[in-house]
Amino acid sequence: MYTIPELLLARAEDSSERTFCSFYGQRTTFKQLLHGVQEMAGALADAGVQPGDRVGFMLASSVEHIKLYLATSWIGAAAVPFSIHLKAAGLELQLNSCKPRMMLANRMHAESIRQALSAIHLRPRVIWLEDGVDLEGEIGLNRLLRTSRSMRTPASRSLDDPVAINYTSGTTGAPKGVVLSERWYWVGAKNAAILSDAQREDTFFLWEPFYHIAAWMTVMMALHKGLGIHMVERFSASRLWDQIAAAGATKLHYLGGLVNIILSQPPAESERNNRVSIAWGAACPADSWRKFEERFELMVREGYGLSEGQNFTHLNLRGVVGSIGSPVDEFDSWLIDDQGERVGPGSVGELVLKPKLAGITMTGYFGEPEKTAEVMRTDGCIYTGDTATIDDDGNYFFRGRKKDALRRRGENVSAWEVERVLNAAPGVDEAAVIGVPSPLGDQEILAVLKLREGSDPSPLEIMKFCDERLAYYQVPRFLQFVDEFPRGPTQRIKKSDIEINLKNAWDAEQAGYRPVRSV
Known part of the structure; x- marks a missing residue:
């Protein structure tokens, strides 16, 4: 294993005139x-x-x-x-x-x-x-x-020194800073290279923003292999294949709903007249998997990971549709029920990760030892909060999240963070944020709101308030108003008991409202 400075020096020595990156010519x-x-x-x-x-x-x-x-x-x-x-x-x-x-x-x-x-x-x-x-x-x-x-x-x-602190979506409260070491980056890039079959002569198409760890894994693979990157400023579904063909790119990274967004584009000559052989990433919708492969004449390579554990802890190298694969060499994994007992094939359980090497998971949540201990237990395991099943052949299948979070536009969104803003919006007494299915394969945001007595804010007032304070992908699409929330013994809102009624909810898309993007 090598640190980033050591890799930079090595590539400048053995690949000095090779292209690291092309960007805007x-x-x-x-x-x-x-x-x-x-x-x-x-x-x-x-x-x-x-x-x-x-x-x-x-x-x-x-x-x-x-x-x-x-x-x-x-x-x-x-x-x-x-x-x-x-x-x-x-x-x-x-x-x-x-x-x-x-x-x-x-x-x-x-x-x-x-x-x-x-x-x-x-x-x-x-x-x-x-x-x-x-x-x-x-x-x-x-x-x-x-x-x-x-x-x-x-x-x-040293390999244990921090490279970055990446903030999670804050699934059970405020966002938490995940401390990632040089060792984490090394192992992450190594397994990303296996999943994508990275070769020295490859050109990786890089569209991800750099606040996503996936972008840095592509950079790290370039430093590991001496391969090239073609970078664009932002993702464009309509121009994607033209950009790829012009760049001579050979590998494409995807995230979740992106697959369906690309499939929804009209056919273009460049979608087959290019060199891409593998699309690699996570959360490819199972019902779009083969359609994506056949239309674009490539192979889908699916994996699973989380910042707290590793960039990839599971790789699907067998092509089993819908599976996140089996554990990488550095991890063992299994599933447990709510009592902490292991469950076998056919049963849904929480995914638990056991690193085989020291220091390859996150160092911890920055400044939050108690939150760290909830995920990194004294048994040395990472308790992911994600649920999965396993088949008789050892293939894992992601089933959902135990955490209070959702995924929208390829981004993890903290319900708590959105609720924090909604609870300060004009006329709002209390809010509950819930993820509802999206035709793009991830989720849309439903905000269920109880208004203060005597107040009557318009949906547009609430949306504009959110738009001024949240990222565009955090702004709810649906607003549903209720007189009271179902509550548990401690008076906390029981989201699972809320009756969702999208037909009668206010829909920003139907109203023609679009959150303002920063770029």
């Missing part, structure tokens, strides 16, 4: 990548970043973003990616948790960042990627680069 070699990382590391160090610090990222996809992220590891610091779609309310939670020394961002997010920082009285230095007018404590990256010197020698690092 710009080609970056592995040698240029190393020099760029050293240059960015020097700038960040001059700005005050030290080993052990945390550096926040709120940046769109770019080669500079990659260099800055890898530069944090070069310095010995840890990156903290934030979704570029977060508004001030969401940023406030995560910034208050990780308290970064530095914040790297695009200026288009200035209002949200400044508002969030002022609300929590946090004063990290902010480095903007673009030139412009700076307030106190802010500076443009180009100004730093003009006066800084490259950092030629990396800080000393």
Whole structure:
């Protein structure tokens, strides 16, 4: 196993002139990548970043973003990616948790960042990627680069040092920062390479935003194998196959409902006139699996993972439709019932992971030992909170989540975080957020609302309030109003007993309302 700085040095040595990444017609070699990382590391160090610090990222996809992220590891610091779609309310939670020394961002997010920082009285230095007018404590990256010197020698690092703190969806409360080590990144990329059959001559099509770990696994595979990446700024279903064909890309990553979105596009010549042989990822809808393979003449390779465990803990290399596969070499797994007893084929149970090597799972939730202990038990296992079944051949099948979360537009969404905003909306007394089936294969968000006595806000008022405070994928589609909620003995809302009535619910899509995207 090697750290990120060691990999950067090795690829600059043995693959110096090979293409690491192409983006908007710009080609970056592995040698240029190393020099760029050293240059960015020097700038960040001059700005005050030290080993052990945390550096926040709120940046769109770019080669500079990659260099800055890898530069944090070069310095010995840890990156903290934030979704570029977060508004001030969401940023406030995560910034208050990780308290970064530095914040790297695009200026288009200035209002949200400044508002969030002022609300929590946090004063990290902010480095903007673009030139412009700076307030106190802010500076443009180009100004730093003009006066800084490259950092030629990396800080000393071990495989257990943190690379990043990635915030989860906060399935049972506020989002939690998952601390991921160099060792985690190494094993994650190794198994992603097995699933995708990554080869040195491959070109991987990279569309994922960099607040997703999947994007960094593609970067890590490039550092492992010396393979190339063709990156686009954002996903476009209508242009996907034209972009892939023009790039000569050979491998495509997917997430959940993306498969059905791609299938819904009209036929195009480029969808068959390209070099893609494998689509790899997670949560491919079972009823679309073969349709996807046959229409686009490729092979679907499905896996399963979670940040707390590993990027992939299970791989389906046998092509069993609907299966997440069997455990990777580094893990054992089994299923348990509500009493903690193991269950066999045909029974639904919680998926439990047992790492065979030390240090390959998350280090823990940042600053939350009690929450960490709920998932990482004293028996050394990871209790995933996800349910599955297993067949007689050892193939696992994902069945659902025990946690209070849902998945929408390929994003994990915390019901708690959406409810937190809804409960502050005009006229709302209490809210319950529930995931309902979507024709795209993941879920839509239903907000069930009890209004305060005497109040009568319009659905549009509530939606606009949410839109100003939540990422577009967190904004509910349906609003259902109730007089009272069903409750348990402790007076907590029993979501399982709520009668869902979508026919009579207000539907944002039918009303023509679209949440505003940040980009």
